[in-house]
Amino acid sequence: MGGTLVIWWPAFTLGACNAIFFDNVLxxxxxxxxxxxxxxxxRRRGxxxxxxxxxxxxxxxxxxxxAVAPRSHGFPYLHYAEALLTLVGAPLLAWLLSRILVPDYSSLPVSQRxxxxAVTVVVGGLAFLLGKFNYLFLTCADFDVSGNNSPAHCAHGKPFNRG
Structure with a gap:
């Protein structure tokens, strides 16, 4: 579960906006x-x-x-580094969190680990698809109300009534 908290939002924004935003990386x-x-x-945990x-x-x-990339000419591949960092770092971080949060993680059978x-990867993939097809269940107003930028392919209309 901890791993899915790390991966779902970057995967969703990648699907919805074709970008991983700085707040995800931070x-x-x-x-x-x-x-x-x-x-x-x-260090007591091993x-x-x-x-x-x-x-x-x-x-x-x-x-x-x-911080050190030149701002005047830019660093054209920095956004690729951000995406790679998030896509590679998030599963590794999920694995490490599993080791930290579940003291007997290393004694679990390999199939359970x-x-x-796999659950973390599946949730990340599903979050990406939810972002890609956000127009099926969200509107541009939902993004605006939440303080997020509206993706180019969102559905126009009022926010869905949640209550």
């Missing part, structure tokens, strides 16, 4: 940095593999890269 950064710092402070440290560091690398990963 949310990923916040969770990854909190997990990284917790791993440093609370050693984190090198791949884990690298995965948790990726969002900070993106922030540093964005892969099943948990």
């Amino acid at each position: 949310a990923l950064w916040a969770v990854a940095t909190a997990a990284l710092l917790s791993g440093v402070v609370l 050693p984190l593999p090198l791949a884990g440290w690298v995965a948790l560091s990726l969002p900070s690398v993106w922030v540093l890269l964005a 892969l099943g948990a990963l």
Whole structure:
């Protein structure tokens, strides 16, 4: 469940707007940095593999890269780095959160660990499709009321009455 919280919104916005917005990447950064710092402070949970440290560091690398990229000429491929970071980093972060939140995660059978990963990937895929086909159940006004930009292919009309 924790993994799906990390992946669903970036996948939805990618489907709806063909973009992963900076707030998605910064949310990923916040969770990854909190997990990284917790791993440093609370070493009692066991050693984190090198791949884990690298995965948790990726969002900070993106922030540093964005900060030093020249603004006048731009860094034309930075948005591809953001998308790659989110699409690769989110599942890795979900895996790490599983290891942190479920103390006996490593003792689970491989099939159950892969099943948990599959659930996260499926929810991410479904969220992408929900974003892609948002016009079937949301209107442009729903996006506006929530403070989000309306995607190009949203349905025009009043917000759906939720109550």
